[in-house]
Amino acid sequence: MKGLNKKNTKYESLARIKPPFCWLNHTPFVKYLIEEIKPGLVVELGTHSGNSLISILEACQSNNLNTKVYAIDTWLGDNHSKNYSDLIYHDLFSYVKLNYADNCTLLKMTFEEAVASFSDNSIDLLHIDGYHTYDAVKKDFEDYLPKMKTNGIVLFHDILVKDSDFGVHIFWEELSNKYPSFIQDNGTGLGVLLVSESSNDIFDSIRFETDKIKTFSLMGDVLRYKEEINDLNLELKFYQKSRIIKFVKKIRGVFRK
C-alpha cells in the first residue's frame, strides 16, 4: 500500500511497554493520526502505566513537534482498572522525566480538579480513557468540551466493550450522531470524533483511508499480542521454575530420610 512499507517500524514499535497491554492495538494508528494533525496541545484523561501516553509522546518526538502533553490520572485505579501500586506512577514519572521532561507533565489528580488548568478553546487532541461507565465518560467529555479547539479531535477508548457497567458504547452512539466521527474497530475499539458541526479535509483524508486504518489495526494487534505472548512465556517460566524447585526440595527430602 502506498506510503506504508516494511520500513515503517516507527508506527509498530514502542520503546517502553508495560501491562496492561490492551491499548497497544491503537499505538500505530494514533502515531499516524498525530503525524497527520500535528497537535499543539494534547491532554490525556486516564494514563495508568502509560502505554497510550508513550505512544503519543513518541509520535510527537519522531515528527519533531513542539507539542505539550498533559497526562491526568489519580494513579489510584478505579472499579474497572482496579487499585494498583504507587510504583506504577513512580516508574512512569522517572521515564517521562528522563525522556520527555520538556514537553510532558503528569498531573496526579482527578480529571475534575485538572480541568481548570486549561484555557477554553486550547486543546487539539483529547484522549478519554478514564472510568468507563456511561455517567463518568459523559462527564469527562462535557467537562473538557469547552477546552477543545473547534476542529479538535477527541479519542474515546473502549467503545466496543459491552460487559458489566461499561457505558462508553452508549455514549459513543449518541455522540457519533452529532459529530463527524469514525471508529478504529480492533481491540476494544477507539472512537475518533471531530469537535465541529461539519467535517474538514484533514479529518476526511484520515477517516476515508479505510485500508490504511486496517493496516494500522493489524500492526497494533501484532504489537499487543507479541507482548501478551512474552508475558505468558515469563509466567510459564516462573511456573516451571517454581515446580522444579518444589520437585528438587522433595527429592532432597527423600534422600535425607
Ligand SMILES: C[S@@+](CC[C@H](N)C(=O)[O-])C[C@H]1O[C@@H](n2cnc3c(N)ncnc32)[C@H](O)[C@@H]1O
Ligand atoms: C483504563 S485506565 C487508563 C489506561 C491507559 N490509557 C493505558 O494506555 O493503559 C483508566 C485510568 O483512569 C484513572 N481514573 C479513572 N477515573 C479518574 C478520575 N475521575 N480522575 C483521575 N483519574 C481517573 C484510573 O486511575 C486509571 O488509571
